[in-house]
Amino acid sequence: MTELLLPLTVLAPLAAAVILFLSAGRLPARQAGPLATAAVGLSAIISTLLAVIVLSAPPSAPIRITLWNWMTLPGFPAEIAFALDPLSLLMILIVTIVGFLIHLYAIRYMQNDPDTARFFGSMTLFVAAMLVLVLSSDLLCLFIGWEGVGLCSWLLIGFWYTDPANTAAARKAFLITRTGDAALLCGLLLLATRTGTLRIDTLLQAVTSGQIPPAPLTAVALLLLTGALAKSAQIPFQSWLPDAMAGPTPTSALIHAATMVTAGIYLIARLHVLFAATPAVMTLMAVIGTLTLLMAACNALVQTDLKRILAWSTVSQLGYMFLALGTGIWQAALFHLMTHAFFKALLFLTAGAIIERVRHERNIFHMGGLLRATPGLAAAFLTGAAALAGLPLITAGFYSKELILSSVWQATFPVGGGLALSGHVLWSLALAGAFLTTLYIFRCFFIVFSGPPQTEISGTTPRLMTIPLACLSLLSLLGGIVEMPDTLAPVHLFTRMLDPSHPLPHTSDPAWLLLAGALTPIAGLALAWTLWGSANPVIREAPVPTPGAHRVLTARTVESRWRPGIVPDALFLRPLRILNRIGRYDLPDRLSDSISRALCRASTLAAQTRTSLIAHLSSRTLRITREGSLLLGRMQNGRVRWYAAWIATGLCATLAAAMLA
Amino acid sequence: MTALPPGDALLLAVILFSTGLAGILIRRNLLFMLMSIDIMLNAAALVFIAAGAKWHDATGQVMFLMILALAATETAAGLAIILRLHARGRPSLDADTGNLLRG
Amino acid sequence: MPVMILFAASLTVIGAVMVITRRIAVHAVLWLVVTFLALACVFTLLGAPFAAALEVIIYAGAIMVLFIFVIMMIGPAQPESDREKEWLRPRAWLGPAILATLLCGELLFGLRATPHTGTPAPITPRDVGLSLFGPCVMMVELASFLLLAGLVTAFHIGRHRPETP
Numbered sequence: 024m025t026e027l028l029l030p031l032t033v034l035a036p037l038a039a040a041v042i043l044f045l046s047a048g049r050l051p052a053r054q055a056g057p058l059a060t061a062a063v064g065l066s067a068i069i070s071t072l073l074a075v076i077v078l079s080a081p082p083s084a085p086i087r088i089t090l091w092n093w094m095t096l097p098g099f100p101a102e103i104a105f106a107l108d109p110l111s112l113l114m115i116l117i118v119t120i121v122g123f124l125i126h127l128y129a130i131r132y133m134q135n136d137p138d139t140a141r142f143f144g145s146m147t148l149f150v151a152a153m154l155v156l157v158l159s160s161d162l163l164c165l166f167i168g169w170e171g172v173g174l175c176s177w178l179l180i181g182f183w184y185t186d187p188a189n190t191a192a193a194r195k196a197f198l199i200t201r202t203g204d205a206a207l208l209c210g211l212l213l214l215a216t217r218t219g220t221l222r223i224d225t226l227l228q229a230v231t232s233g234q235i236p237p238a239p240l241t242a243v244a245l246l247l248l249t250g251a252l253a254k255s256a257q258i259p260f261q262s263w264l265p266d267a268m269a270g271p272t273p274t275s276a277l278i279h280a281a282t283m284v285t286a287g288i289y290l291i292a293r294l295h296v297l298f299a300a301t302p303a304v305m306t307l308m309a310v311i312g313t314l315t316l317l318m319a320a321c322n323a324l325v326q327t328d329l330k331r332i333l334a335w336s337t338v339s340q341l342g343y344m345f346l347a348l349g350t351g352i353w354q355a356a357l358f359h360l361m362t363h364a365f366f367k368a369l370l371f372l373t374a375g376a377i378i379e380r381v382r383h384e385r386n387i388f389h390m391g392g393l394l395r396a397t398p399g400l401a402a403a404f405l406t407g408a409a410a411l412a413g414l415p416l417i418t419a420g421f422y423s424k425e426l427i428l429s430s431v432w433q434a435t436f437p438v439g440g441g442l443a444l445s446g447h448v449l450w451s452l453a454l455a456g457a458f459l460t461t462l463y464i465f466r467c468f469f470i471v472f473s474g475p476p477q478t479e480i481s482g483t484t485p486r487l488m489t490i491p492l493a494c495l496s497l498l499s500l501l502g503g504i505v506e507m508p509d510t511l512a513p514v515h516l517f518t519r520m521l522d523p524s525h526p527l528p529h530t531s532d533p534a535w536l537l538l539a540g541a542l543t544p545i546a547g548l549a550l551a552w553t554l555w556g557s558a559n560p561v562i563r564e565a566p567v568p569t570p571g572a573h574r575v576l577t578a579r580t581v582e583s584r585w586r587p588g589i590v591p592d593a594l595f596l597r598p599l600r601i602l603n604r605i606g607r608y609d610l611p612d613r614l615s616d617s618i619s620r621a622l623c624r625a626s627t628l629a630a631q632t633r634t635s636l637i638a639h640l641s642s643r644t645l646r647i648t649r650e651g652s653l654l655l656g657r658m659q660n661g662r663v664r665w666y667a668a669w670i671a672t673g674l675c676a677t678l679a680a681a682m683l684a
Numbered sequence: 685m686t687a688l689p690p691g692d693a694l695l696l697a698v699i700l701f702s703t704g705l706a707g708i709l710i711r712r713n714l715l716f717m718l719m720s721i722d723i724m725l726n727a728a729a730l731v732f733i734a735a736g737a738k739w740h741d742a743t744g745q746v747m748f749l750m751i752l753a754l755a756a757t758e759t760a761a762g763l764a765i766i767l768r769l770h771a772r773g774r775p776s777l778d779a780d781t782g783n784l785l786r787g
Numbered sequence: 788m789p790v791m792i793l794f795a796a797s798l799t800v801i802g803a804v805m806v807i808t809r810r811i812a813v814h815a816v817l818w819l820v821v822t823f824l825a826l827a828c829v830f831t832l833l834g835a836p837f838a839a840a841l842e843v844i845i846y847a848g849a850i851m852v853l854f855i856f857v858i859m860m861i862g863p864a865q866p867e868s869d870r871e872k873e874w875l876r877p878r879a880w881l882g883p884a885i886l887a888t889l890l891c892g893e894l895l896f897g898l899r900a901t902p903h904t905g906t907p908a909p910i911t912p913r914d915v916g917l918s919l920f921g922p923c924v925m926m927v928e929l930a931s932f933l934l935l936a937g938l939v940t941a942f943h944i945g946r947h948r949p950e951t952p
Binding site for chain 2: 792796799800803804806807809812815816819822823826829830832833834835837838841845846849850853854857858860861871874875879880882883884886887888890891894895898908910914915917918919923926929930933934936937938940941944945
Binding site: 095675678679681682 | 882883886887889890893894896897921922924925928
């Protein structure tokens with residue numbers, strides 16, 4: 024039974040994608056959306072069925088189905104095979120159910136677009152690729168899904184390709200994730216040469232039996248981590264995700280909630296045994312996660328674009344997941360992944376509905392007073408915001424964030440040389456991040472929904488779009504009760520399901536830990552209310568670009584616009600500003616920047632040297648330098664034959680050197 | 685039937701390679717440059733065949749197949765570029781004029 | 788000294804030299820065909836009949852036909868001949884020729900130690916096929932990828948598009 028159902032989960036969206044792509048233009052646009060939604064819905068039903076089957080009678084070993092042999096190499100099996108264990112079961116549930124709700128929403132959202140078939144084809148292919156990624160029992164097969172996800176994100180971010188900004192964003196996302204993919208591939212190949220297989224179970228056995236020496240293992244872990252960081256938009260690679268807002272809103276929801284960025288988390292959770300064997304990499308992962316969550320939260324605090332705020336908040340929440348993975352409690356990361364999928368999809372879909380109602384205005388300072396006009400959307404957004412902030416007891420985000428915080432509190436992070444970073448430090452940073460999270464999301468909420476109306480509101484939100492919002496609201500509120508901290512109630516359904524053999528060690532946390540985690544969002548909410556929400560808000564006016572902003576505007580990202588310092592500058596703006604400066608550029612930018620600066624310095628140095636030469640030596644020397652530089656410049660003339668000649672000369676010289684030596 | 689010792693085949697390959705290289709360096713016409721590249725690729729293929737013959741290993745000929753695929757691809761792409769340049773009003777096919785981007 | 792070897796090897800070299808010195812492209816292509824046929828003889832003498840057959844079929848056949856097609860599409864060769872004459876003055880070819888000769892000399896000098904003896908035993912197509920679909924199956928995959936990439940590239944570049952100013 025399961026052997027039949029499992030491939031069908033992937034096949035349904037894949038078939039829909041093929042049909043939609045092949046019939047693009049011939050199929051009436053009206054039918055494309057329902058077809059895609061039905062396919063993903065079928066997939067969701069099948070995964071629910073699978074969940075019922077597996078959970079009612081838990082099999083002793085993961086269910087493994089080999090579809091076919093990909094190729095037969097001596098000493099290296101490569102096959103297309105799926106495996107269903109609790110981890111992949113959870114992932115397919117999230118992907119298909121959230122994906123289905125997003126598709127349902129997109130039917131009406133994309134109704135008037137001329138290219139509906141292409142849109143839904145890419146969306147279903149996206150879901151199919153993600154399902155391949157989470158179901159495959161072989162890392163080589165996983166890589167197919169990994170690349171497929173990257174391809175679909177490129178297709179969807181650049182969906183409105185007539186605008187060059189959109190294609191630029193798509194290309195940026197593709198190139199940055201490709202960088203990570205290359206690292207991932209290197210890691211996989213290294214692993215394959217060491218163990219002779221890429222089957223995950225055999226691989227993990229090889230790791231636990233100590234078959235791989237520590238140095239290559241660390242290299243593999245680092246390379247895999249790089250791949251995961253790029254896919255999940257963590258610190259050196261964070262800049263693609265906010266730009267990915269160029270796509271249609273359902274795409275953003277899909278990328279952020281269900282499919283794309285969770286792939287990195289999944290990869291590390293899947294290979295957690297391998298990472299557990301390399302403590303240094305775990306520490307690095309936790310530190311990167313913490314830095315990212317702080318940096319992204321600070322960035323979200325100063326955005327004016329509604330969707331960009333949500334994008335940065337995704338980066339920040341992914342930082343929490345990496346922090347949890349770094350502690351070794353991967354179940355916490357997955358729990359947060361699940362709740363995050365619910366409330367982030369909800370927030371994005373609501374944002375899409377709001378933006379549609381206010382005539383495609385995305386600047387939150389041009390909205391305002393929407394509470395009276397759109398009470399339903401306001402309620403949905405409030406639910407999502409509360410879950411994101413983790414308001415205690417009533418939201419799902421509270422429980423998942425609490426699990427992460429308590430696991431961080433208990434953990435220690437070995438740095439090397441006998442030193443270790445205490446979990447308490449990262450815990451306090453993560454708590455500060457939670458405070459900032461509440462602050463930015465309620466800043467957004469109050470600015471958009473309270474105060475005087477700034478724009479006219481037109482139309483109504485169709486019923487078909489509100490149904491997914493209601494479902495997701497319910498899930499964001501109630502999705503967290505499957506796992507609770509011991510202090511409240513000993514409910515551990517989630518972690519038991521994921522790993523029945525090794526339940527989480529529940530050491531007794533001090534009760535004030537939970538209290539601190541509960542009070543922080545409330546404090547953030549109170550501050551946000553005083554600053555932006557109350558009848559006489561402290562900060563109301565739209566931000567004015569500071570003198571530095573011009574440079575930023577030209578410098579490719581319209582990221583930071585600081586309001587003049589009504590808020591005590593030193594209190595939190597200044598540290599945030601420093602963090603934001605770090606976040607504004609990504610690594611390649613920084614590299615090119617420093618190179619150009621070094622070049623600039625070098626050229627001034629050269630000019631000074633030359634003037635001193637003029638002063639001290641005759642003009643003859645000057646002529647020689649000039650001739651030399653011209654000669655060197657002539658090498659770079661763009662002519663193929665000259666380049667070939669230089670290659671040949673180099674070959675001659677190398678051969679001569681080799682022979683004389 | 686007489687047989688060629690693999691060592692001598694290497695000499696022939698060296699001469700062929702140098703000839704192809706000279707062709708690339710001397711000719712300005714893109715068509716001739718492509719032909720010269722084909723000559724050089726053939727020299728490389730000859731080395732593989734000779735090595736395969738010396739150690740009596742079929743892998744040399746597998747590599748020859750790879751070079752064949754490479755040459756086919758390279759020629760197809762190169763000729764497509766030539767056709768494109770010709771269509772855009774550069775009938776002289778001068779390799780030295782293509783040195784500026786968006787030229 | 789077997790006449791066959793000398794004949795095939797010298798014909799290969801002469802053909803290659805003729806290719807790079809012709810002024811008219813069609814002549815060069817014809818000489819290139821001669822070179823490839825002679826090289827196929829060399830392959831046979833090296834005990835690689837399969838490679839020789841492929842050389843004739845694919846190189847001298849398919850790829851050369853491609854060249855001929857393009858030359859035909861590009862058009863008359865007469866003004867080209869004068870221009871090539873202009874381009875082929877000693878000043879233009881002396882430097883490259885010296886460079887190539889230097890490289891040739893160095894390589895020959897490096898090869899002087901290789902033993903010039905031994906007769907190769909032929910490697911049959913059966914052997915090649917067995918290794919192609921045995922240990923070297925990755926090679927087949929790679930070649931297919933390469934050809935697909937070439938196909939897409941040629942299609943994309945050669946597509947007729949309205950000129951953008």
